[in-house]
Amino acid sequence: MTHLSARRARIRSSILTGLAIASVALLTACGTGGDGGTGGADSSEAPTELGENESTVSILAWPGYVEDGSNDPSVDWVSAFEEETGCMVTSKTYGTSDEAFNLMKTGEYDVVAASGDASLRLVAAGDVAPVNTDLIPNYEGIYDFLKMQDWNSVDGVAYGIPHGYGANLLMYNTDAVTPAPTSWDVVFDESAQYTGKVTAYDSPIYIADAAMYLMTHQPDLGIENPYSLDETQLAAAVDLLKAQRENIGEYWSDYLKSIQAFETGDTVVGTTWQVIRNSLAEGTPAEVVLPEEGVTGWSDTWMVASEAQSPNCAYAWLNYIASPEANAQATEYFGEAPSNQGACDFTVNPDQCEIFHAGDEEYASQIWYWSTPIEDCLDGRTDVKCTDYSDWTTAWQEIKG
Template sequence: MRKITTRWGLAAAAVVAATVLLAGCSTATTTGGTTQAVPKVPMLKKLGAGEGQLNLIAWAGYAEDGTNDKTVDWVHPFEQQTGCQVHTTIGNTSDEMVQLMRSGQYDGVSASGDATLRLVYGGDVAPVNTSLVPNYATISDFLKKKSWNSVGGQMYGIPHGWGANLLMYNPSVVSPAPTSWSAVFDKSGPYAGKVTAYDSPIYIADAALYLMKTQPSLGIKDPYALTSKQLAAAVTLLKAQSKNVGEYWSDYTKEVQAFESGTTVIGTTWQVIANLVQSDAKVKVDTVLPSEGATGWSDTWMVSAKAKHPNCMYEWMNWITSPKVNAQVAEWFGEAPAQTLACDQTSDKNFCTTYHALDASYAAQIHYWTTPQKDCVDGSGKSDCTTYTQWVNAWQQIKG
């Protein structure tokens, strides 16, 4: 097991090309009388010659070139095969990635669901012609044409990897073994000061999911589509929880150290972090996907609306989702690969079982991060939902 670099470094702070293009396409979502237009951005019609360069924004660990570990390098082979020289800027938060993409200086980004729709509706990314990405055909179907990576059936990126936000606990302290998120919300009192939670406005969705299952009278249908009243209920729950939270984390090392030292005994996590704690053998931890389900992430490679090297970007999207490379990324980073054929290429033959990579029923229990918008993302067609900016403001209130 590698020592991963941070996935989301710091907590989310508050706040074209000389190739053949399709005629500018504009998509509008219309449901129940609500219409939200997507800015017209041209889509690549056919693949041309590579432009010799590629400027990426990526999470740490997604574009490894041997700098961190000389045996971990899928960038140089790509450069040799395509002639596209890769320049990568590491994005520490989704907010930072959105701002960098809006500069127009990059060809693409590995965006999480709390950034994707901001980029789509902001006109910062182009619709993706999936027929130009052969490896898209064998991407897991449960990651295609979803609310966080498509609009009106049009894909705005190529799925890369995914994972669930699990509940981790120290079984020598936490007993009986928890099966519900109530262990960190309504019943967190016994572990006061030793509860941990993810440090980001998107964590509000975890509380909303719990309320959706336990307080149906609130009418929550989607944890990312909250009315002002529903958001207020989630904020109330999180404020109550904050009294028992010893530390909010966004850097994985903080959670690893907190569990190993005993200052934390229960809280939200990723499978890779649990694996790291177990591998150090200083303390035993268990994880569970609670009965209410869980939030999670599905990262998507997206093409900039102002890409100067779109052909190289399409070559990259096909390369990074090829079976061997997607397996390498998944194992290095610590997530389920999006490519179904990657499971035959992992060095750990149990890797895909551990990460439930091909388990559609497991994936169905995950509510993947989706950018909250005024036009509700639950498919209801209503336009009375709270925005990401409102979530950022609410998160500041929760943490005080």
């Protein structure tokens, strides 16, 4: 088995095991405060100084984020952390953001790596605490355009440390889809010509992709932020996705299945990640493009549990994983851009940062990073209530039927 194939098998096993263990309960409420907001805490709740490290730290993360050599002896950034800090790591992987949200309610984890479709829900539920970035020296090296954003801060209070980021791109089979697409219309208004071979990401957060498309193609709807939809705007996105549903061959959440579908030709066009394109078997006729409407994407955040049993080790982990060396290892292994501007000096592949457009602010400005929909409109509107994640979850069930 090749190194890539072994890695795929390990990550596939981790994802499927996590999904089997947890029956991912769909949310009936977003857990917002009485004002419909995120219920964020005051910055004074963050620690002003750190104490002695505890002996252990428990981490909840996406597969591939906390590697200690047990999956592959050559892939290990945890052991160095343990030797440096004395904090012995235990970790658990999860397969979806909903699963991570539910697992954090157990109180068993000190740290979580959360994507933007979970981070504000964790803040609203009181499961994560404000973070004092002054206590994290490596925070200074993180790209400024990733700091203090909608998905990792509330009312000017930081709730975590950026990890890595990437875009949800459009991939197409160059033999089947001609001419080369420049718009998302090939998976929306023009998707009928590829019936049964269109794919899309399987999550309520995918509603934002439809909303982003409508920002350009139905400007009268007044959508300014694809994660900030009132009832009328959400209904329009749902209608677009219901029409698309008729042409979807398969929704995907396991990126390994997406790789296989493009390699076999079962899928010819749809949402993808750069790592999927990079992992395709040699000779697969597929390319990726960032369409003219822009893209959605993710910027994951390391967050500290509000009731962390090992808060000092939790801070030690946030500082360590944000270091150029560890950030380079973790993000290159997973397949995304690093958050630390010094990480590019430590990647194994000298082209890694160029491939993933690390630090390219113009490229990053075209990405609408996953943010949890909440009633307090993220676009600044105060005359209406926006739909929240529970509304999107209900809508997604309706779309898929």
